[in-house]
Amino acid sequence: MTAERNPEHTRQVILEAAFNEVLQNGFQATSLDSILSKTGLTKGALYHHFPNKTALGYAIVDELVFEQVASSWVRPLNNCENPIDCILGIMRGHMEKVTPEEMAVGCPLNNLTQEMSSIDEGFRTRLNKIYTKWREALADALKKGQQNGLVNSDIDAGQAAAFIVASIAGCAGTAKSTQCKKTFADATEGLMEYLGSLRL
Amino acid sequence: MTAERNPEHTRQVILEAAFNEVLQNGFQATSLDSILSKTGLTKGALYHHFPNKTALGYAIVDELVFEQVASSWVRPLNNCENPIDCILGIMRGHMEKVTPEEMAVGCPLNNLTQEMSSIDEGFRTRLNKIYTKWREALADALKKGQQNGLVNSDIDAGQAAAFIVASIAGCAGTAKSTQCKKTFADATEGLMEYLGSLRL
Protein backbone atom coordinates (compact mmCIF):
# COMPACT_ATOMS: atom_id res chain seq x y z
CA MET A 1 0.00 0.00 0.00
CA THR A 2 2.96 2.26 0.53
CA ALA A 3 3.98 1.89 -3.07
CA GLU A 4 2.27 4.97 -4.52
CA ARG A 5 2.87 4.66 -8.21
CA ASN A 6 2.48 7.99 -9.89
CA PRO A 7 4.12 8.11 -13.29
CA GLU A 8 3.57 11.79 -13.92
CA HIS A 9 5.05 12.61 -10.55
CA THR A 10 7.99 10.31 -11.19
CA ARG A 11 8.66 11.99 -14.51
CA GLN A 12 8.59 15.36 -12.85
CA VAL A 13 10.94 14.22 -10.09
CA ILE A 14 13.47 13.05 -12.66
CA LEU A 15 13.05 16.20 -14.71
CA GLU A 16 13.61 18.53 -11.79
CA ALA A 17 16.57 16.59 -10.47
CA ALA A 18 18.07 16.70 -13.94
CA PHE A 19 17.42 20.42 -14.10
CA ASN A 20 19.29 21.02 -10.86
CA GLU A 21 22.24 18.84 -11.79
CA VAL A 22 22.49 20.41 -15.23
CA LEU A 23 22.28 23.85 -13.71
CA GLN A 24 25.23 23.10 -11.47
CA ASN A 25 27.47 21.04 -13.76
CA GLY A 26 26.33 21.75 -17.28
CA PHE A 27 24.48 19.30 -19.50
CA GLN A 28 27.39 17.37 -20.93
CA ALA A 29 29.17 17.01 -17.62
CA THR A 30 26.04 15.74 -15.89
CA SER A 31 25.84 11.96 -15.71
CA LEU A 32 22.53 10.16 -15.62
CA ASP A 33 23.70 8.33 -12.53
CA SER A 34 24.26 11.58 -10.68
CA ILE A 35 20.73 12.66 -11.58
CA LEU A 36 19.20 9.39 -10.47
CA SER A 37 21.14 9.34 -7.23
CA LYS A 38 19.25 12.48 -6.21
CA THR A 39 15.91 10.80 -6.82
CA GLY A 40 16.30 7.30 -5.45
CA LEU A 41 15.13 6.03 -8.83
CA THR A 42 17.01 3.99 -11.40
CA LYS A 43 17.85 3.91 -15.07
CA GLY A 44 14.77 1.84 -15.82
CA ALA A 45 12.55 4.65 -14.62
CA LEU A 46 14.50 7.29 -16.51
CA TYR A 47 14.54 5.42 -19.81
CA HIS A 48 10.87 4.63 -19.40
CA HIS A 49 10.02 8.32 -19.43
CA PHE A 50 12.74 9.66 -21.75
CA PRO A 51 14.21 7.96 -24.84
CA ASN A 52 17.74 9.25 -24.23
CA LYS A 53 19.81 11.86 -22.49
CA THR A 54 19.33 14.43 -25.23
CA ALA A 55 15.55 14.15 -25.03
CA LEU A 56 15.80 14.68 -21.29
CA GLY A 57 17.77 17.85 -21.96
CA TYR A 58 15.21 19.03 -24.48
CA ALA A 59 12.44 18.45 -21.95
CA ILE A 60 14.32 20.52 -19.38
CA VAL A 61 14.40 23.39 -21.85
CA ASP A 62 10.88 23.01 -23.24
CA GLU A 63 9.19 22.64 -19.89
CA LEU A 64 11.20 23.95 -16.96
CA VAL A 65 13.38 26.66 -18.47
CA PHE A 66 10.60 27.87 -20.72
CA GLU A 67 8.11 28.13 -17.87
CA GLN A 68 10.63 29.82 -15.60
CA VAL A 69 11.42 32.55 -18.12
CA ALA A 70 7.78 32.95 -19.07
CA SER A 71 6.60 33.42 -15.52
CA SER A 72 9.48 35.63 -14.42
CA TRP A 73 10.04 37.82 -17.44
CA VAL A 74 7.45 37.40 -20.18
CA ARG A 75 3.98 37.16 -18.66
CA PRO A 76 4.47 40.18 -16.35
CA LEU A 77 5.09 42.24 -19.48
CA ASN A 78 1.88 41.20 -21.18
CA ASN A 79 -0.49 42.89 -18.80
CA CYS A 80 1.33 45.81 -17.29
CA GLU A 81 0.82 49.52 -17.69
CA ASN A 82 4.36 50.83 -17.84
CA PRO A 83 6.86 48.35 -19.34
CA ILE A 84 9.84 50.22 -17.92
CA ASP A 85 8.51 50.12 -14.39
CA CYS A 86 7.62 46.48 -14.94
CA ILE A 87 11.16 45.44 -15.91
CA LEU A 88 12.68 47.57 -13.20
CA GLY A 89 10.44 45.88 -10.67
CA ILE A 90 11.41 42.40 -11.85
CA MET A 91 15.08 43.28 -11.77
CA ARG A 92 14.87 44.81 -8.33
CA GLY A 93 13.10 41.72 -7.09
CA HIS A 94 15.82 39.47 -8.48
CA MET A 95 18.58 41.68 -7.10
CA GLU A 96 17.16 41.65 -3.60
CA LYS A 97 16.37 38.00 -3.15
CA VAL A 98 19.24 36.44 -5.09
CA THR A 99 21.46 34.18 -2.97
CA PRO A 100 25.21 33.75 -3.44
CA GLU A 101 24.55 30.17 -4.52
CA GLU A 102 22.17 31.32 -7.24
CA MET A 103 24.71 33.88 -8.39
CA ALA A 104 27.35 31.18 -8.64
CA VAL A 105 25.32 28.68 -10.64
CA GLY A 106 23.99 31.37 -12.94
CA CYS A 107 20.93 31.66 -15.10
CA PRO A 108 19.62 28.35 -16.48
CA LEU A 109 18.71 29.85 -19.83
CA ASN A 110 22.04 31.59 -20.28
CA ASN A 111 24.07 28.61 -19.10
CA LEU A 112 22.46 26.13 -21.44
CA THR A 113 22.61 28.57 -24.33
CA GLN A 114 26.31 29.16 -24.03
CA GLU A 115 27.10 25.51 -23.55
CA MET A 116 24.85 23.79 -26.03
CA SER A 117 23.70 26.09 -28.79
CA SER A 118 26.87 25.73 -30.84
CA ILE A 119 27.08 21.97 -30.67
CA ASP A 120 23.47 20.79 -30.82
CA GLU A 121 20.99 22.41 -33.15
CA GLY A 122 18.03 21.00 -31.24
CA PHE A 123 19.11 22.79 -28.11
CA ARG A 124 19.84 25.97 -30.03
CA THR A 125 16.42 26.21 -31.67
CA ARG A 126 14.62 25.50 -28.42
CA LEU A 127 16.65 28.02 -26.45
CA ASN A 128 16.44 30.60 -29.19
CA LYS A 129 12.67 30.22 -29.22
CA ILE A 130 12.61 31.23 -25.55
CA TYR A 131 14.82 34.25 -26.20
CA THR A 132 12.75 35.25 -29.21
CA LYS A 133 9.48 35.12 -27.30
CA TRP A 134 11.07 37.20 -24.57
CA ARG A 135 12.36 39.78 -27.02
CA GLU A 136 9.01 39.96 -28.82
CA ALA A 137 7.06 40.39 -25.61
CA LEU A 138 9.43 43.14 -24.53
CA ALA A 139 9.31 44.88 -27.90
CA ASP A 140 5.49 44.76 -27.89
CA ALA A 141 5.35 46.17 -24.39
CA LEU A 142 7.70 48.98 -25.35
CA LYS A 143 5.63 49.79 -28.43
CA LYS A 144 2.49 49.92 -26.35
CA GLY A 145 4.32 52.20 -23.94
CA GLN A 146 5.23 54.45 -26.83
CA GLN A 147 1.59 54.65 -27.90
CA ASN A 148 0.56 55.48 -24.34
CA GLY A 149 3.15 58.22 -24.11
CA LEU A 150 5.19 56.39 -21.45
CA VAL A 151 8.18 55.48 -23.57
CA ASN A 152 10.30 57.69 -25.78
CA SER A 153 9.04 57.30 -29.34
CA ASP A 154 12.45 58.02 -30.85
CA ILE A 155 13.81 54.62 -29.97
CA ASP A 156 13.43 51.45 -32.01
CA ALA A 157 11.49 49.10 -29.75
CA GLY A 158 12.86 45.93 -31.34
CA GLN A 159 16.41 47.15 -31.08
CA ALA A 160 16.00 48.22 -27.46
CA ALA A 161 14.40 44.88 -26.61
CA ALA A 162 17.32 42.98 -28.12
CA PHE A 163 19.77 45.10 -26.16
CA ILE A 164 17.90 44.78 -22.87
CA VAL A 165 17.60 40.99 -23.10
CA ALA A 166 21.27 40.70 -24.03
CA SER A 167 22.24 42.92 -21.14
CA ILE A 168 20.19 40.98 -18.61
CA ALA A 169 21.90 37.81 -19.75
CA GLY A 170 25.23 39.61 -19.53
CA CYS A 171 24.53 40.74 -15.98
CA ALA A 172 23.70 37.18 -14.98
CA GLY A 173 26.94 36.02 -16.55
CA THR A 174 28.85 38.69 -14.69
CA ALA A 175 27.38 37.51 -11.41
CA LYS A 176 28.48 33.98 -12.18
CA SER A 177 32.08 34.87 -12.87
CA THR A 178 32.68 37.47 -10.18
CA GLN A 179 30.50 36.00 -7.44
CA CYS A 180 30.81 39.53 -6.15
CA LYS A 181 27.48 41.15 -5.40
CA LYS A 182 28.94 44.63 -5.78
CA THR A 183 30.00 44.12 -9.38
CA PHE A 184 26.70 42.43 -10.16
CA ALA A 185 24.84 45.34 -8.59
CA ASP A 186 26.96 47.81 -10.57
CA ALA A 187 26.14 46.17 -13.87
CA THR A 188 22.47 45.84 -12.98
CA GLU A 189 22.18 49.47 -11.91
CA GLY A 190 23.84 50.53 -15.13
CA LEU A 191 21.11 48.69 -16.97
CA MET A 192 18.48 50.25 -14.76
CA GLU A 193 19.72 53.73 -15.58
CA TYR A 194 19.57 52.91 -19.27
CA LEU A 195 15.99 51.73 -18.82
CA GLY A 196 15.17 54.99 -17.07
CA SER A 197 16.56 56.90 -20.03
CA LEU A 198 13.92 55.31 -22.25
CA ARG A 199 11.10 57.16 -20.50
CA LEU A 200 9.36 59.93 -22.33
CA MET B 1 67.47 16.53 -40.39
CA THR B 2 63.77 16.96 -41.03
CA ALA B 3 63.02 16.40 -37.39
CA GLU B 4 63.01 20.02 -36.20
CA ARG B 5 62.59 19.67 -32.48
CA ASN B 6 61.21 22.86 -31.05
CA PRO B 7 59.60 22.34 -27.65
CA GLU B 8 58.24 25.85 -27.31
CA HIS B 9 56.66 25.62 -30.73
CA THR B 10 55.22 22.21 -29.92
CA ARG B 11 53.70 23.52 -26.74
CA GLN B 12 52.14 26.38 -28.65
CA VAL B 13 50.75 24.05 -31.30
CA ILE B 14 49.05 21.95 -28.64
CA LEU B 15 47.80 25.02 -26.83
CA GLU B 16 46.24 26.59 -29.90
CA ALA B 17 44.67 23.35 -31.08
CA ALA B 18 43.21 22.93 -27.61
CA PHE B 19 41.93 26.49 -27.71
CA ASN B 20 40.10 25.90 -30.97
CA GLU B 21 38.58 22.61 -29.89
CA VAL B 22 37.49 24.05 -26.55
CA LEU B 23 36.01 27.04 -28.29
CA GLN B 24 33.86 24.80 -30.44
CA ASN B 25 32.89 22.04 -28.01
CA GLY B 26 33.44 23.43 -24.55
CA PHE B 27 36.19 22.36 -22.20
CA GLN B 28 34.59 19.34 -20.60
CA ALA B 29 33.30 17.95 -23.88
CA THR B 30 36.69 18.31 -25.56
CA SER B 31 38.74 15.12 -25.50
CA LEU B 32 42.50 15.18 -25.48
CA ASP B 33 42.52 12.83 -28.45
CA SER B 34 40.49 15.27 -30.52
CA ILE B 35 42.98 17.99 -29.67
CA LEU B 36 45.96 15.84 -30.57
CA SER B 37 44.41 14.68 -33.81
CA LYS B 38 44.53 18.27 -35.02
CA THR B 39 48.24 18.49 -34.28
CA GLY B 40 49.69 15.19 -35.42
CA LEU B 41 51.24 14.86 -31.97
CA THR B 42 50.53 12.30 -29.28
CA LYS B 43 49.69 12.03 -25.62
CA GLY B 44 53.34 11.79 -24.72
CA ALA B 45 53.95 15.25 -26.10
CA LEU B 46 50.91 16.69 -24.39
CA TYR B 47 51.70 15.24 -21.00
CA HIS B 48 55.29 16.35 -21.35
CA HIS B 49 54.21 19.97 -21.58
CA PHE B 50 51.09 19.91 -19.36
CA PRO B 51 50.59 17.89 -16.18
CA ASN B 52 46.88 17.24 -16.84
CA LYS B 53 43.84 18.41 -18.75
CA THR B 54 42.92 21.05 -16.19
CA ALA B 55 46.36 22.64 -16.40
CA LEU B 56 45.98 22.75 -20.16
CA GLY B 57 42.69 24.56 -19.70
CA TYR B 58 44.27 27.02 -17.29
CA ALA B 59 47.04 27.71 -19.81
CA ILE B 60 44.45 28.42 -22.47
CA VAL B 61 42.90 31.03 -20.21
CA ASP B 62 46.12 32.52 -18.84
CA GLU B 63 47.85 32.83 -22.17
CA LEU B 64 45.53 32.78 -25.16
CA VAL B 65 42.25 34.14 -23.82
CA PHE B 66 44.02 36.72 -21.68
CA GLU B 67 46.10 37.99 -24.57
CA GLN B 68 43.14 38.07 -26.93
CA VAL B 69 41.06 40.20 -24.59
CA ALA B 70 44.00 42.41 -23.72
CA SER B 71 44.87 43.16 -27.32
CA SER B 72 41.29 43.59 -28.52
CA TRP B 73 39.65 45.40 -25.63
CA VAL B 74 42.06 46.50 -22.92
CA ARG B 75 45.22 47.93 -24.48
CA PRO B 76 43.36 50.13 -26.98
CA LEU B 77 41.73 51.81 -23.98
CA ASN B 78 45.00 52.61 -22.28
CA ASN B 79 46.28 55.09 -24.81
CA CYS B 80 43.26 56.62 -26.46
CA GLU B 81 41.88 60.11 -26.31
CA ASN B 82 38.16 59.50 -26.19
CA PRO B 83 37.19 56.21 -24.50
CA ILE B 84 33.69 56.26 -25.98
CA ASP B 85 34.95 56.60 -29.53
CA CYS B 86 37.50 53.93 -28.74
CA ILE B 87 34.94 51.34 -27.64
CA LEU B 88 32.61 52.26 -30.46
CA GLY B 89 35.45 51.73 -32.91
CA ILE B 90 36.30 48.32 -31.51
CA MET B 91 32.66 47.26 -31.58
CA ARG B 92 32.15 48.48 -35.11
CA GLY B 93 35.25 46.57 -36.18
CA HIS B 94 33.96 43.39 -34.60
CA MET B 95 30.51 43.84 -36.09
CA GLU B 96 31.82 44.31 -39.59
CA LYS B 97 34.30 41.50 -39.82
CA VAL B 98 32.55 38.86 -37.74
CA THR B 99 31.77 35.67 -39.67
CA PRO B 100 28.71 33.47 -39.14
CA GLU B 101 31.04 30.77 -37.84
CA GLU B 102 32.48 33.12 -35.24
CA MET B 103 29.00 34.15 -34.20
CA ALA B 104 28.04 30.51 -33.74
CA VAL B 105 31.01 29.48 -31.62
CA GLY B 106 30.81 32.61 -29.50
CA CYS B 107 33.28 34.54 -27.41
CA PRO B 108 36.04 32.40 -25.84
CA LEU B 109 36.00 34.36 -22.60
CA ASN B 110 32.24 34.26 -22.24
CA ASN B 111 31.96 30.58 -23.19
CA LEU B 112 34.55 29.39 -20.71
CA THR B 113 33.15 31.60 -17.99
CA GLN B 114 29.64 30.25 -18.28
CA GLU B 115 30.78 26.67 -18.52
CA MET B 116 33.53 26.47 -15.95
CA SER B 117 33.33 29.20 -13.35
CA SER B 118 30.70 27.45 -11.24
CA ILE B 119 32.39 24.07 -11.15
CA ASP B 120 36.11 24.86 -10.97
CA GLU B 121 37.40 27.64 -8.80
CA GLY B 122 40.73 27.75 -10.64
CA PHE B 123 38.98 28.57 -13.88
CA ARG B 124 36.73 31.09 -12.16
CA THR B 125 39.54 33.09 -10.58
CA ARG B 126 41.54 33.16 -13.81
CA LEU B 127 38.58 34.21 -15.92
CA ASN B 128 37.42 36.72 -13.36
CA LYS B 129 40.88 38.26 -13.35
CA ILE B 130 40.51 38.94 -17.07
CA TYR B 131 37.09 40.48 -16.59
CA THR B 132 38.33 42.57 -13.69
CA LYS B 133 41.28 43.96 -15.65
CA TRP B 134 38.92 44.79 -18.48
CA ARG B 135 36.47 46.56 -16.17
CA GLU B 136 39.27 48.47 -14.45
CA ALA B 137 40.81 49.61 -17.72
CA LEU B 138 37.41 50.76 -18.93
CA ALA B 139 36.61 52.55 -15.69
CA ASP B 140 39.98 54.32 -15.75
CA ALA B 141 39.49 55.38 -19.34
CA LEU B 142 36.03 56.72 -18.53
CA LYS B 143 37.37 58.65 -15.55
CA LYS B 144 40.08 60.17 -17.68
CA GLY B 145 37.41 61.08 -20.20
CA GLN B 146 35.46 62.78 -17.45
CA GLN B 147 38.51 64.81 -16.46
CA ASN B 148 39.05 65.82 -20.07
CA GLY B 149 35.44 66.90 -20.46
CA LEU B 150 34.62 64.15 -22.94
CA VAL B 151 32.44 62.00 -20.71
CA ASN B 152 29.46 63.01 -18.60
CA SER B 153 30.69 63.53 -15.05
CA ASP B 154 27.33 62.57 -13.56
CA ILE B 155 27.85 58.89 -14.19
CA ASP B 156 29.70 56.46 -11.94
CA ALA B 157 32.59 55.23 -14.07
CA GLY B 158 32.94 51.91 -12.27
CA GLN B 159 29.26 51.19 -12.56
CA ALA B 160 29.15 52.09 -16.23
CA ALA B 161 32.21 49.93 -16.89
CA ALA B 162 30.58 46.93 -15.21
CA PHE B 163 27.45 47.43 -17.26
CA ILE B 164 29.28 47.87 -20.55
CA VAL B 165 31.41 44.76 -20.09
CA ALA B 166 28.35 42.74 -19.07
CA SER B 167 26.46 44.00 -22.10
CA ILE B 168 29.24 43.17 -24.52
CA ALA B 169 29.30 39.64 -23.15
CA GLY B 170 25.53 39.55 -23.43
CA CYS B 171 25.65 40.65 -27.06
CA ALA B 172 28.13 37.90 -27.85
CA GLY B 173 25.86 35.40 -26.15
CA THR B 174 22.92 36.65 -28.15
CA ALA B 175 24.83 36.14 -31.37
CA LYS B 176 25.61 32.60 -30.36
CA SER B 177 22.01 31.63 -29.67
CA THR B 178 20.26 33.40 -32.51
CA GLN B 179 22.93 33.03 -35.17
CA CYS B 180 20.95 35.86 -36.68
CA LYS B 181 23.05 38.86 -37.59
CA LYS B 182 20.06 41.19 -37.43
CA THR B 183 19.34 40.45 -33.78
CA PHE B 184 23.03 40.67 -32.94
CA ALA B 185 23.22 44.02 -34.72
CA ASP B 186 20.12 45.24 -32.88
CA ALA B 187 21.59 44.43 -29.49
CA THR B 188 24.95 45.91 -30.42
CA GLU B 189 23.44 49.13 -31.72
CA GLY B 190 21.42 49.43 -28.55
CA LEU B 191 24.66 49.30 -26.64
CA MET B 192 26.21 51.82 -28.99
CA GLU B 193 23.41 54.28 -28.36
CA TYR B 194 23.89 53.87 -24.64
CA LEU B 195 27.58 54.58 -25.07
CA GLY B 196 26.72 57.70 -27.03
CA SER B 197 24.52 58.86 -24.18
CA LEU B 198 27.56 58.92 -21.91
CA ARG B 199 29.11 61.83 -23.83
CA LEU B 200 29.23 65.22 -22.22
Added chain:
DNA sequence: AAACTAACATACTAGTCGGTATGTTGGGCT
Protein backbone atom coordinates in the same frame (compact mmCIF):
# COMPACT_ATOMS: atom_id res chain seq x y z
C1' DA C 1 -9.01 -14.13 -9.79
C1' DA C 2 -6.68 -14.58 -13.85
C1' DA C 3 -4.57 -12.12 -17.45
C1' DC C 4 -2.50 -8.27 -19.08
C1' DT C 5 0.11 -3.96 -19.18
C1' DA C 6 2.44 0.07 -17.55
C1' DA C 7 5.96 1.33 -14.33
C1' DC C 8 9.69 0.61 -12.54
C1' DA C 9 14.44 -2.10 -10.78
C1' DT C 10 18.82 -4.67 -11.63
C1' DA C 11 22.63 -6.17 -14.06
C1' DC C 12 25.19 -5.69 -17.74
C1' DT C 13 27.61 -4.18 -22.28
C1' DA C 14 30.34 -1.60 -25.34
C1' DG C 15 32.77 2.28 -25.77
C1' DT C 16 35.31 6.44 -24.32
C1' DC C 17 37.88 9.10 -21.31
C1' DG C 18 41.92 10.99 -18.59
C1' DG C 19 46.02 9.45 -17.19
C1' DT C 20 50.41 6.41 -16.90
C1' DA C 21 54.31 3.37 -17.88
C1' DT C 22 57.58 2.55 -20.91
C1' DG C 23 60.00 2.81 -25.14
C1' DT C 24 62.54 5.60 -28.73
C1' DT C 25 64.92 9.49 -30.74
C1' DG C 26 67.38 13.57 -31.43
C1' DG C 27 70.43 17.37 -30.17
C1' DG C 28 73.46 20.00 -27.11
C1' DC C 29 77.45 19.63 -24.04
C1' DT C 30 82.01 17.90 -22.85
Added chain:
DNA sequence: AGCCCAACATACCGACTAGTATGTTAGTTT
Protein backbone atom coordinates in the same frame (compact mmCIF):
# COMPACT_ATOMS: atom_id res chain seq x y z
C1' DA D 1 82.87 11.06 -30.80
C1' DG D 2 80.06 9.72 -27.36
C1' DC D 3 77.00 10.59 -23.61
C1' DC D 4 72.78 11.93 -21.67
C1' DC D 5 68.64 14.03 -20.88
C1' DA D 6 64.82 16.48 -22.81
C1' DA D 7 61.36 15.65 -26.14
C1' DC D 8 58.55 13.07 -27.86
C1' DA D 9 55.82 8.23 -29.41
C1' DT D 10 53.27 3.87 -28.27
C1' DA D 11 50.66 0.89 -25.71
C1' DC D 12 47.83 0.29 -22.20
C1' DC D 13 44.96 0.66 -17.68
C1' DG D 14 41.18 1.62 -14.65
C1' DA D 15 37.22 4.35 -14.20
C1' DC D 16 33.23 5.97 -15.90
C1' DT D 17 29.52 6.73 -19.27
C1' DA D 18 25.16 6.27 -22.12
C1' DG D 19 22.39 2.92 -23.31
C1' DT D 20 20.20 -2.01 -23.26
C1' DA D 21 18.26 -6.40 -21.90
C1' DT D 22 15.73 -8.50 -18.85
C1' DG D 23 13.49 -9.26 -14.51
C1' DT D 24 9.86 -7.81 -11.12
C1' DT D 25 5.98 -5.47 -9.17
C1' DA D 26 1.84 -2.74 -8.97
C1' DG D 27 -2.71 -1.56 -11.13
C1' DT D 28 -6.30 -2.34 -14.29
C1' DT D 29 -9.31 -4.89 -16.98
C1' DT D 30 -12.50 -8.66 -17.77
